[in-house]
Amino acid sequence: MIATARAITCAVVLATASAAGSQVVPIGGGNALDANMGVGSGGVNSPVAPDLRLNGQLYINGQVTGLGRFHGRVGYFPSDQLRLQLPSAGLVGFRRESVGLSNVLSGPTYTARPYYDRSVTALNAGAIAAGLNAPGTNVPPSALGSPQARQLYEELAAEYRSVATSQTVVPSLAPSAGVVGTGRAPSVGGMDRGERAAPGGPVRDEFGRSRLEDEDALAHDLWQFQRLNRPMDERLNLRIETLLDRPGEKNPDEIGRNDPPAEERGEPSGAVRRAGRGEPALPGTNADAFLDVMAALRRRREETKTTLTVPQATTTRPAARIVEADAAGVVIHSLAGLGRGLFNLHMARGQERLKAGRYYDALDEFHLAAVAEPRNPLALVGMCVARLGAGEPAAAGEMLYGAMRLFPPLMETRLDLLRLVDGRMIERRMAELDSLLQEEKDDAHPKLVLLAAYARHSLGQEFLAKTAAAKLRRSAGGDKLLLAVAEFLLTGRRAGRDAQAASERSATTAPAR
Numbered sequence: 001m002i003a004t005a006r007a008i009t010c011a012v013v014l015a016t017a018s019a020a021g022s023q024v025v026p027i028g029g030g031n032a033l034d035a036n037m038g039v040g041s042g043g044v045n046s047p048v049a050p051d052l053r054l055n056g057q058l059y060i061n062g063q064v065t066g067l068g069r070f071h072g073r074v075g076y077f078p079s080d081q082l083r084l085q086l087p088s089a090g091l092v093g094f095r096r097e098s099v100g101l102s103n104v105l106s107g108p109t110y111t112a113r114p115y116y117d118r119s120v121t122a123l124n125a126g127a128i129a130a131g132l133n134a135p136g137t138n139v140p141p142s143a144l145g146s147p148q149a150r151q152l153y154e155e156l157a158a159e160y161r162s163v164a165t166s167q168t169v170v171p172s173l174a175p176s177a178g179v180v181g182t183g184r185a186p187s188v189g190g191m192d193r194g195e196r197a198a199p200g201g202p203v204r205d206e207f208g209r210s211r212l213e214d215e216d217a218l219a220h221d222l223w224q225f226q227r228l229n230r231p232m233d234e235r236l237n238l239r240i241e242t243l244l245d246r247p248g249e250k251n252p253d254e255i256g257r258n259d260p261p262a263e264e265r266g267e268p269s270g271a272v273r274r275a276g277r278g279e280p281a282l283p284g285t286n287a288d289a290f291l292d293v294m295a296a297l298r299r300r301r302e303e304t305k306t307t308l309t310v311p312q313a314t315t316t317r318p319a320a321r322i323v324e325a326d327a328a329g330v331v332i333h334s335l336a337g338l339g340r341g342l343f344n345l346h347m348a349r350g351q352e353r354l355k356a357g358r359y360y361d362a363l364d365e366f367h368l369a370a371v372a373e374p375r376n377p378l379a380l381v382g383m384c385v386a387r388l389g390a391g392e393p394a395a396a397g398e399m400l401y402g403a404m405r406l407f408p409p410l411m412e413t414r415l416d417l418l419r420l421v422d423g424r425m426i427e428r429r430m431a432e433l434d435s436l437l438q439e440e441k442d443d444a445h446p447k448l449v450l451l452a453a454y455a456r457h458s459l460g461q462e463f464l465a466k467t468a469a470a471k472l473r474r475s476a477g478g479d480k481l482l483l484a485v486a487e488f489l490l491t492g493r494r495a496g497r498d499a500q501a502a503s504e505r506s507a508t509t510a511p512a513r
Contacts, residue, residue: 152294153407156301160408160484160495285321287339289332289347290376292323296330297409330413335378335420342372343379350382354421359390377403377410388451389421393433397447400454404481408495411485415458430455437471446475446482453489465489 285292322334336347350365363386370379380403387396404410417426433452437444453468469489476482484495 149291149294152291152298156294156297156409157407286337288337288344289322289335290337290378292321292337293330293332293378293410293413296323296325297412300325300330300412331416332378332381332413333416333419335382343369343376346372347378347382350386351420354382354385354389357389357422357425359386362386363390375406377406380406381410381415384451385415385417385420388429388455389425391429391432393429393436393448393451394445397445397451400451401447401481404485408481408484411454411488412494414460415454417455417458426455426459430459437468442471442475444471444475446472446477446479449475450482450485453485457489 322332322337324331324333334351336351337344346365346369350362350369353359353362353365363383366379366382366386369382370376373379380399384396384399384403387393387399430452433448433455437448437452440448449468449472453465453472456462456465456468466489469486472482473486473490476486480495487493487495
């Protein structure tokens with residue numbers, strides 16, 4: 001009896017103790033597979049962060065936990081995963097390939113190219129009106145400037161048609177693929193337009209040549225084509241420039257109406273105003289050096305048409321100009337304009353390197369400028385100065401000759417060499433050039449003599465310039481451009497009706513060789 005009571009008491013105590021112990025032992029804890037040390041959070045397959053691609057915790061019927069790490073892709077997707085191609089999926093590629101505001105302001109996007117770039121995602125109103133956005137079109141954009149600039153170029157170059165031969169050709173204003181995109185400057189040698197291809201040469205060399213009359217007709221047709229589509233572009237571009245540069249300026253359609261004089265507006269007198277409604281205009285003064293050169297040459301020619309020109313006194317000092325016209329001629333103080341654009345950017349960098357004595361670095365910048373604007377002769381002039389500073393007078397003469405071939409009226413200008421490069425370096429290079437010409441005497445290369453004559457003329461050393469010009473006339477042979485340069489430096493007469501007389505005089509006075 002006593003033994004039975006003790007057994008019952010022990011059973012009750014043991015049952016109570018097991019219930020109390022079960023109350024303090026943690027249940028579960030989320031690690032249902034901890035009993036197996038090979039799986040679960042305590043084993044080698046610990047939980048990992050979710051992977052948006054495929055985290056391996058995928059079961060065919062949905063997301064589960066506790067499985068091992070899975071590598072690779074399978075054809076199963078969770079039911080809660082969004083599987084849509086949103087419109088913003090290609091936004092990264094669009095941003096990388098499209099044209100932004102910085103590209104437009106810096107200029108490289110809209111420089112002259114043989115065809116539209118892949119990165120160009122928008123056309124202006126004139127291009128759309130011309131049908132350039134139609135499917136399948138590959139019409140090259142025109143490399144021409146404004147109609148005023150083309151007309152100014154044609155007026156100045158008209159007198160030099162007589163010196164346009166197979167060796168010296170006034171460049172056509174028609175767009176040309178040329179050297180665009182090749183990374184090289186325009187070639188100053190080789191076969192020109194108007195020269196017949198060699199027998200047996202490629203067919204493209206034969207059919208790629210055209211006469212000057214055909215090129216003039218093409219340039220005129222292009223001018224008419226652009227003139228019809230330009231007014232809308234000019235109004236849109238003027239509005240955009242006004243909003244970007246002068247937020248507080250009035251409506252572009254009202255520009256030019258009841259405006260105060262240039263002096264009250266703070267602009268230099270003589271600066272070309274912005275065009276009014278539908279009337280494109282040339283850039284203002286100092287915006288483009290080549291346009292300033294052409295404008296100065298035209299002013300001098302208009303002055304020479306009058307019987308007597310008396311300079312008028314000015315009450316205010318004119319603003320500093322990169323191109324000036326005085327009694328001695330047109331002086332080019334800078335090869336780079338102040339306008340925005342890829343050409344002016346590289347020309348300004350090239351001038352900085354010229355001044356620092358880094359002539360080959362400057363040459364590289366002028367090469368890039370020539371690629372941006374193949375028809376601008378100032379890039380070749382910069383290469384000429386860089387080659388001269390580097391001690392390569394023969395290459396410098398070739399570059400100068402190429403610049404005058406592009407724009408023959410360049411012979412009427414003077415280059416401010418002392419502002420572009422170090423004066424002591426110029427004296428040293430000119431002394432070396434003089435000694436080289438003295439050694440070769442009458443056998444000197446005409447391009448070297450051309451360089452010496454133009455450099456002396458630019459430095460204001462007229463006696464030495466005329467001496468070199470006389471030597472140039474003797475050594476020019478049948479090159480009409482060199483004869484025209486020599487005649488202008490000796491007599492001040494331009495080519496045209498006097499070119500034939502100059503050629504005949506040089507033929508009679510040239511010694512037999």
